[in-house]
Amino acid sequence: MAYYExxxxxxxxxxxxxxxxxxxxxxxxxxACQEEGALSRREKxxxxxxxxxxxxxxxxxxxxxxxxxxxxxxxxxxxxxxxxASALRGGAALIHGLQAHKSVxxxxx
Amino acid sequence: MSSVLPVIQPALQxxxxxxxxxxxxxxxxxxxLRAATVExxxxxxxxxxxxxxxxxxxxxxxxRTEIMTRETAETVIDAVRRFHMPVxxxxxxxxxxNPSFRYLVREARAAGARVIVRHNLTVMFEAGQEDLPEFFRxxxxxxxxxxxxxxxxxTDAQRGQGVFKKxxxxxxxxxxxxxxxxxxxxxxxxxxxxxxxxxxxxQASIEADFKRELMNRYGIAFNHLYxxxxxxxxxFLDYLRRSxxxxxxxxxxxxxxxxxxxxxxxxxxxxxVDWTGRLYDCDFNQMLELGVAPELPQTIADLDPxxxxxxxxxxxxxxxxxxxxxxxxxGGAVAVNS
Numbered sequence: 001m002a003y004y005e006x007x008x009x010x011x012x013x014x015x016x017x018x019x020x021x022x023x024x025x026x027x028x029x030x031x032a033c034q035e036e037g038a039l040s041r042r043e044k045x046x047x048x049x050x051x052x053x054x055x056x057x058x059x060x061x062x063x064x065x066x067x068x069x070x071x072x073x074x075x076x077x078x079x080x081x082x083x084x085a086s087a088l089r090g091g092a093a094l095i096h097g098l099q100a101h102k103s104v105x106x107x108x109x
Numbered sequence: 110m111s112s113v114l115p116v117i118q119p120a121l122q123x124x125x126x127x128x129x130x131x132x133x134x135x136x137x138x139x140x141x142l143r144a145a146t147v148e149x150x151x152x153x154x155x156x157x158x159x160x161x162x163x164x165x166x167x168x169x170x171x172x173r174t175e176i177m178t179r180e181t182a183e184t185v186i187d188a189v190r191r192f193h194m195p196v197x198x199x200x201x202x203x204x205x206x207n208p209s210f211r212y213l214v215r216e217a218r219a220a221g222a223r224v225i226v227r228h229n230l231t232v233m234f235e236a237g238q239e240d241l242p243e244f245f246r247x248x249x250x251x252x253x254x255x256x257x258x259x260x261x262x263x264t265d266a267q268r269g270q271g272v273f274k275k276x277x278x279x280x281x282x283x284x285x286x287x288x289x290x291x292x293x294x295x296x297x298x299x300x301x302x303x304x305x306x307x308x309x310x311x312q313a314s315i316e317a318d319f320k321r322e323l324m325n326r327y328g329i330a331f332n333h334l335y336x337x338x339x340x341x342x343x344x345f346l347d348y349l350r351r352s353x354x355x356x357x358x359x360x361x362x363x364x365x366x367x368x369x370x371x372x373x374x375x376x377x378x379x380x381x382v383d384w385t386g387r388l389y390d391c392d393f394n395q396m397l398e399l400g401v402a403p404e405l406p407q408t409i410a411d412l413d414p415x416x417x418x419x420x421x422x423x424x425x426x427x428x429x430x431x432x433x434x435x436x437x438x439x440g441g442a443v444a445v446n447s
Contacts, residue, residue, distance in 0.1 A: 072310030072318060
């Protein structure tokens with residue numbers, strides 16, 4: 001069995017085989033989130049791309065890379081979004097250094 | 110991956126494979142595709158071009174020799190005069206390279222037609238073409254030019270190394286002649302094609318980007334931006350097949366089928382004529398050698414707009430390219446809501 005095969009994204013609806021009521025609610029919510037609103041579809045696609053990288057989800061990275069292109073974004077903009085996600089992940093790890101400092105301080109003279 | 114069954118089409122050239130038939134898709138929505146009028150005669154003067162773009166549905170290049178003769182051009186003008194054709198839309202290849210190009214423009218204008226030229230910008234740097242901006246201005250030609258993006262790498266990836274920089278110089282020359290400038294009455298429209306196997310973004314949003322970026326970065330103005338979907342035929346179909354994208358791209362087009370685009374499809378208001386004088390429902394059908402319905406006259410010499418106005422349109426799986434999302438035509442998106 002191979003993980004993360006390309007056609008699996010298109011088979012997403014198979015998740016609804018069990019408890020379809022929950023899957024339908026999820027899909028309605030998911031679709032509604034992506035509609036044009038106070039944020040444009042392009043902005044939402046860039047947010048999606050950034051989050052996909054933070055989550056390191058290959059399905060979402062593929063889907064939102066395409067969404068970004070079809071919303072009119074270019075690689076420069078997409079790369080900035082990816083850097084934002086990566087910087088936040090890096091910063092979130094680094095700020096935990098304070099926890100290490102506290103831990104070390106607690107047992108140090 | 111879902112299986113893909115080929116749909117047999119009457120065209121002589123390879124068509125993309127889909128598991129849904131276009132006519133059946135129309136029928137499922139209660140749509141019968143017929144022309145509404147003959148507003149525009151789109152004249153493809155041949156396959157000769159100074160460029161060889163990777164997405165070209167014509168397969169045009171400097172090596173192609175198929176171009177319209179003067180005799181056929183005169184037959185075209187005769188039809189324009191006889192039927193008071195409102196719009197003559199001249200394309201290629203690079204139509205300017207045809208020796209009869211300026212004759213067609215002058216005579217179509219003299220006959221009272223609006224004349225649109227699909228101008229690739231870089232042909233302006235070919236020998237004898239340096240005065241094109243002035244020629245266009247003299248005859249109030251509406252210029253429609255491809256510029257797939259406002260950045261160099263994506264434009265050159267589709268249209269060839271160095272094309273972007275030349276295109277900017279050409280656009281500045283058109284601006285200097287008055288094209289794209291408010292109040293000049295000289296129209297300069299641009300065309301966006303996706304640089305790859307994906308659909309175009311919403312036209313209004315990418316037009317706003319182009320206007321801002323072309324002005325801020327390069328000081329260039331234009332009137333409208335048209336988004337056109339890459340048509341899965343000829344060179345772009347070859348790319349889809351080579352890159353393993355054909356099935357995915359065609360599934361995308363089929364899933365994005367939008368019945369509200371059908372009313373605005375270009376085939377409903379134009380007739381296309383090829384370099385030999387043969388008639389088609391659109392330039393894409395022309396490249397597939399899929400002529401007008403067999404019960405109709407087949408050549409420009411026998412064109413009868415009264416019979417063509419309500420004609421049935423010949424279709425194939427490539428037609429999903431014009432009905433996907435916001436739709437696609439020579440004038441860009443055709444539906445407001447995708």
